[in-house]
Amino acid sequence: MTEDERTVDELFAELPEKWQRALEEVGLGLPELRRMAADDGDTRRVRTILADLTADSRPRRFGGKGPLRLLVGRPWLRLLLAALAGFVVCELSNLVLGEFSLLLGTLVGVGVIMAAQDAGNSRRELVLPWFTAVAYFVLIFVASRATQEWYLQLRGVEQTVTLAAPSRPLSHGIRETYCRVRLADGSVHQVFSNREKCADRMRTGDRATAVVDPSGFYGPFLGAKPDIDDTVETAVSLSAAAVMVLAPLGVMALGRLRRARAWATEGAVA
Known part of the structure:
Protein backbone atom coordinates (compact mmCIF):
# COMPACT_ATOMS: atom_id res chain seq x y z
CA MET A 1 0.00 0.00 0.00
CA THR A 2 1.41 3.39 -0.95
CA GLU A 3 1.50 6.40 1.36
CA ASP A 4 -1.33 8.07 -0.61
CA GLU A 5 -3.58 5.03 -0.05
CA ARG A 6 -3.06 4.84 3.72
CA THR A 7 -5.59 6.57 5.94
CA VAL A 8 -4.82 9.27 8.47
CA ASP A 9 -5.52 6.74 11.26
CA GLU A 10 -2.99 4.27 9.86
CA LEU A 11 -0.27 6.87 9.48
CA PHE A 12 -0.91 8.26 12.94
CA ALA A 13 -0.76 4.76 14.44
CA GLU A 14 2.73 4.22 13.00
CA LEU A 15 4.13 7.17 14.94
CA PRO A 16 5.91 6.53 18.27
CA GLU A 17 3.72 7.17 21.29
CA LYS A 18 5.78 10.17 22.39
CA TRP A 19 5.25 11.79 18.96
CA GLN A 20 1.52 11.09 19.18
CA ARG A 21 1.41 12.73 22.60
CA ALA A 22 3.43 15.69 21.32
CA LEU A 23 0.94 16.22 18.48
CA GLU A 24 -1.98 15.97 20.90
CA GLU A 25 -0.38 18.53 23.24
CA VAL A 26 -0.15 21.09 20.43
CA GLY A 27 -3.73 20.46 19.33
CA LEU A 28 -2.99 18.11 16.46
CA GLY A 29 -4.24 14.83 17.90
CA LEU A 30 -5.96 12.20 15.80
CA PRO A 31 -9.49 13.67 16.15
CA GLU A 32 -8.23 17.09 15.10
CA LEU A 33 -6.33 15.64 12.15
CA ARG A 34 -9.46 13.78 11.05
CA ARG A 35 -11.48 17.00 11.28
CA MET A 36 -8.88 18.95 9.28
CA ALA A 37 -8.90 16.31 6.56
CA ALA A 38 -12.72 16.29 6.47
CA ASP A 39 -12.98 20.10 6.38
CA ASP A 40 -10.48 20.38 3.53
CA GLY A 41 -12.16 17.57 1.62
CA ASP A 42 -8.66 16.40 0.81
CA THR A 43 -6.37 14.43 3.13
CA ARG A 44 -3.17 14.97 1.13
CA ARG A 45 -1.91 17.77 3.37
CA VAL A 46 -2.39 15.76 6.58
CA ARG A 47 -0.97 12.65 4.95
CA THR A 48 2.15 14.54 3.88
CA ILE A 49 2.91 15.58 7.45
CA LEU A 50 2.24 12.17 8.96
CA ALA A 51 4.03 10.28 6.17
CA ASP A 52 7.14 12.40 6.67
CA LEU A 53 7.10 11.84 10.42
CA THR A 54 6.48 8.13 9.93
CA ALA A 55 9.40 7.78 7.52
CA ASP A 56 11.75 9.52 9.98
CA SER A 57 10.56 7.49 12.98
CA ARG A 58 10.54 4.02 11.37
CA PRO A 59 13.48 1.80 12.50
CA ARG A 60 15.85 0.82 9.70
CA ARG A 61 17.95 -2.34 10.20
CA PHE A 62 18.91 -1.30 13.69
CA GLY A 63 17.58 -1.80 17.16
CA GLY A 64 18.74 -1.35 20.68
CA LYS A 65 17.99 -0.27 24.20
CA GLY A 66 19.11 2.65 26.30
CA PRO A 67 21.30 5.17 24.44
CA LEU A 68 21.23 3.01 21.30
CA ARG A 69 17.55 3.83 20.87
CA LEU A 70 18.63 7.33 19.84
CA LEU A 71 19.97 5.83 16.61
CA VAL A 72 16.71 4.14 15.62
CA GLY A 73 15.19 5.91 12.63
CA ARG A 74 18.10 8.35 12.40
CA PRO A 75 20.22 7.13 9.46
CA TRP A 76 22.06 10.43 9.10
CA LEU A 77 23.11 10.38 12.74
CA ARG A 78 24.36 6.80 12.33
CA LEU A 79 26.33 7.86 9.25
CA LEU A 80 27.94 10.75 11.11
CA LEU A 81 28.85 8.62 14.14
CA ALA A 82 30.23 5.81 11.96
CA ALA A 83 32.48 8.24 10.07
CA LEU A 84 33.71 9.95 13.25
CA ALA A 85 34.36 6.62 14.97
CA GLY A 86 36.28 5.31 11.96
CA PHE A 87 38.49 8.40 11.86
CA VAL A 88 39.24 8.22 15.60
CA VAL A 89 40.09 4.51 15.37
CA CYS A 90 42.36 5.15 12.38
CA GLU A 91 44.22 7.97 14.13
CA LEU A 92 44.66 6.15 17.45
CA SER A 93 45.89 2.98 15.75
CA ASN A 94 48.49 5.05 13.91
CA LEU A 95 50.59 5.04 17.09
CA VAL A 96 50.93 1.26 16.81
CA LEU A 97 50.40 0.44 13.14
CA GLY A 98 51.87 3.52 11.47
CA GLU A 99 50.67 3.89 7.89
CA PHE A 100 49.07 0.44 8.13
CA SER A 101 46.35 2.16 10.18
CA LEU A 102 44.91 3.08 6.78
CA LEU A 103 43.98 -0.59 6.31
CA LEU A 104 42.08 -0.59 9.60
CA GLY A 105 40.36 2.65 8.66
CA THR A 106 39.34 1.11 5.33
CA LEU A 107 37.83 -1.92 7.09
CA VAL A 108 35.86 0.38 9.38
CA GLY A 109 34.85 2.25 6.23
CA VAL A 110 32.66 -0.71 5.28
CA GLY A 111 30.36 0.38 8.10
CA VAL A 112 30.43 3.93 6.77
CA ILE A 113 29.37 2.68 3.33
CA MET A 114 26.51 0.68 4.86
CA ALA A 115 25.40 3.74 6.83
CA ALA A 116 25.54 5.83 3.65
CA GLN A 117 23.35 3.32 1.84
CA ASP A 118 20.86 3.43 4.69
CA ALA A 119 20.81 7.24 4.72
CA GLY A 120 20.23 7.22 0.97
CA ASN A 121 16.97 5.38 1.52
CA SER A 122 15.53 8.15 3.68
CA ARG A 123 13.83 9.97 0.73
CA ARG A 124 16.18 12.89 1.14
CA GLU A 125 19.06 13.89 -1.05
CA LEU A 126 20.61 10.74 -2.51
CA VAL A 127 24.01 12.30 -3.24
CA LEU A 128 24.95 13.77 0.15
CA PRO A 129 25.49 10.39 1.89
CA TRP A 130 28.14 9.53 -0.68
CA PHE A 131 29.78 12.93 -0.24
CA THR A 132 30.16 11.99 3.42
CA ALA A 133 31.54 8.54 2.61
CA VAL A 134 34.03 9.85 0.04
CA ALA A 135 35.13 12.60 2.44
CA TYR A 136 35.73 9.92 5.10
CA PHE A 137 38.05 7.90 2.86
CA VAL A 138 39.92 11.01 1.73
CA LEU A 139 40.35 12.05 5.36
CA ILE A 140 41.73 8.73 6.63
CA PHE A 141 44.02 8.38 3.59
CA VAL A 142 45.61 11.79 4.08
CA ALA A 143 45.55 11.73 7.88
CA SER A 144 47.21 8.31 8.13
CA ARG A 145 50.17 9.72 6.20
CA ALA A 146 50.32 13.08 7.95
CA THR A 147 49.68 12.09 11.58
CA GLN A 148 53.38 11.98 12.41
CA GLU A 149 53.98 15.47 11.03
CA TRP A 150 51.00 16.84 12.98
CA TYR A 151 52.14 15.09 16.15
CA LEU A 152 55.66 16.49 15.92
CA GLN A 153 54.31 19.96 15.14
CA LEU A 154 52.28 19.85 18.36
CA ARG A 155 54.49 17.89 20.75
CA GLY A 156 57.88 17.70 19.08
CA ASP A 213 59.09 13.14 19.95
CA PRO A 214 59.57 13.24 23.74
CA SER A 215 57.45 10.10 24.20
CA GLY A 216 59.45 8.12 21.66
CA PHE A 217 56.43 6.97 19.63
CA TYR A 218 57.68 8.51 16.40
CA GLY A 219 61.10 8.84 14.88
CA PRO A 220 62.80 12.25 14.72
CA PHE A 221 62.45 14.68 11.85
CA LEU A 222 65.77 16.02 10.58
CA GLY A 223 65.27 19.77 10.46
CA ALA A 224 63.43 22.47 12.41
CA LYS A 225 59.65 22.66 12.93
CA PRO A 226 59.15 25.16 10.08
CA ASP A 227 60.69 22.55 7.76
CA ILE A 228 57.82 20.13 8.44
CA ASP A 229 55.75 20.86 5.37
CA ASP A 230 52.22 19.65 6.13
CA THR A 231 50.25 22.56 4.65
CA VAL A 232 48.65 20.60 1.80
CA GLU A 233 47.79 17.61 3.99
CA THR A 234 46.26 19.86 6.64
CA ALA A 235 44.15 21.79 4.09
CA VAL A 236 42.87 18.62 2.43
CA SER A 237 42.11 16.98 5.78
CA LEU A 238 40.21 19.99 7.11
CA SER A 239 38.17 20.25 3.91
CA ALA A 240 37.31 16.54 3.98
CA ALA A 241 36.43 16.69 7.68
CA ALA A 242 34.15 19.68 7.06
CA VAL A 243 32.23 17.83 4.33
CA MET A 244 32.08 14.63 6.39
CA VAL A 245 30.57 16.41 9.40
CA LEU A 246 28.54 19.25 7.89
CA ALA A 247 26.67 17.17 5.28
CA PRO A 248 24.87 14.95 7.85
CA LEU A 249 24.38 17.82 10.31
CA GLY A 250 22.96 20.01 7.56
CA VAL A 251 20.46 17.40 6.43
CA MET A 252 19.37 16.69 10.01
CA ALA A 253 18.93 20.42 10.69
CA LEU A 254 16.92 20.91 7.50
CA GLY A 255 14.74 17.94 8.39
CA ARG A 256 13.93 19.43 11.79
CA LEU A 257 13.22 22.80 10.21
CA ARG A 258 10.91 21.23 7.64
CA ARG A 259 8.93 19.38 10.30
CA ALA A 260 8.70 22.50 12.48
CA ARG A 261 7.35 24.52 9.56
CA ALA A 262 4.84 21.79 8.72
CA TRP A 263 3.59 21.71 12.30
CA ALA A 264 3.38 25.51 12.43
CA THR A 265 1.43 25.61 9.17
CA GLU A 266 -1.06 23.01 10.28
CA GLY A 267 -1.39 24.69 13.67
CA ALA A 268 -2.29 27.94 11.92
CA VAL A 269 -4.87 26.15 9.76
CA ALA A 270 -6.42 24.64 12.85
Missing part, protein backbone atom coordinates in the same frame (compact mmCIF):
# COMPACT_ATOMS: atom_id res chain seq x y z
CA VAL A 157 60.93 19.31 20.68
CA GLU A 158 63.82 20.71 18.68
CA GLN A 159 67.26 19.56 19.77
CA THR A 160 70.73 19.26 18.34
CA VAL A 161 71.56 15.73 17.15
CA THR A 162 74.58 14.00 15.66
CA LEU A 163 74.40 12.06 12.42
CA ALA A 164 75.13 8.36 12.94
CA ALA A 165 76.03 5.78 10.31
CA PRO A 166 73.12 5.57 7.83
CA SER A 167 70.94 2.49 7.42
CA ARG A 168 70.38 0.81 4.06
CA PRO A 169 67.18 -1.27 4.27
CA LEU A 170 65.85 -3.17 1.26
CA SER A 171 62.38 -1.96 0.26
CA HIS A 172 60.44 -3.33 -2.74
CA GLY A 173 63.65 -4.69 -4.20
CA ILE A 174 65.44 -1.35 -3.93
CA ARG A 175 68.06 -0.55 -1.31
CA GLU A 176 67.46 2.90 0.15
CA THR A 177 69.85 4.89 2.31
CA TYR A 178 68.27 6.54 5.35
CA CYS A 179 69.74 8.97 7.83
CA ARG A 180 70.10 7.94 11.44
CA VAL A 181 70.69 10.40 14.22
CA ARG A 182 72.07 10.11 17.73
CA LEU A 183 70.01 12.01 20.29
CA ALA A 184 71.24 13.78 23.40
CA ASP A 185 70.53 10.65 25.48
CA GLY A 186 72.80 8.57 23.25
CA SER A 187 70.01 6.58 21.51
CA VAL A 188 70.13 6.20 17.73
CA HIS A 189 66.98 6.52 15.59
CA GLN A 190 66.21 6.42 11.90
CA VAL A 191 64.56 9.60 10.67
CA PHE A 192 60.97 9.10 9.51
CA SER A 193 61.41 11.26 6.41
CA ASN A 194 64.43 10.87 4.17
CA ARG A 195 64.05 14.52 3.22
CA GLU A 196 66.36 15.63 0.39
CA LYS A 197 68.36 12.41 0.78
CA CYS A 198 70.12 13.73 3.88
CA ALA A 199 72.55 10.80 3.95
CA ASP A 200 74.00 11.98 0.63
CA ARG A 201 74.51 15.60 1.63
CA MET A 202 75.67 15.11 5.24
CA ARG A 203 78.44 13.07 6.79
CA THR A 204 78.52 10.87 9.85
CA GLY A 205 79.44 12.99 12.84
CA ASP A 206 77.88 16.18 11.52
CA ARG A 207 75.60 18.00 13.93
CA ALA A 208 72.16 19.21 12.93
CA THR A 209 68.76 20.24 14.32
CA ALA A 210 66.00 17.65 14.60
CA VAL A 211 62.44 17.62 15.92
CA VAL A 212 62.16 14.79 18.43
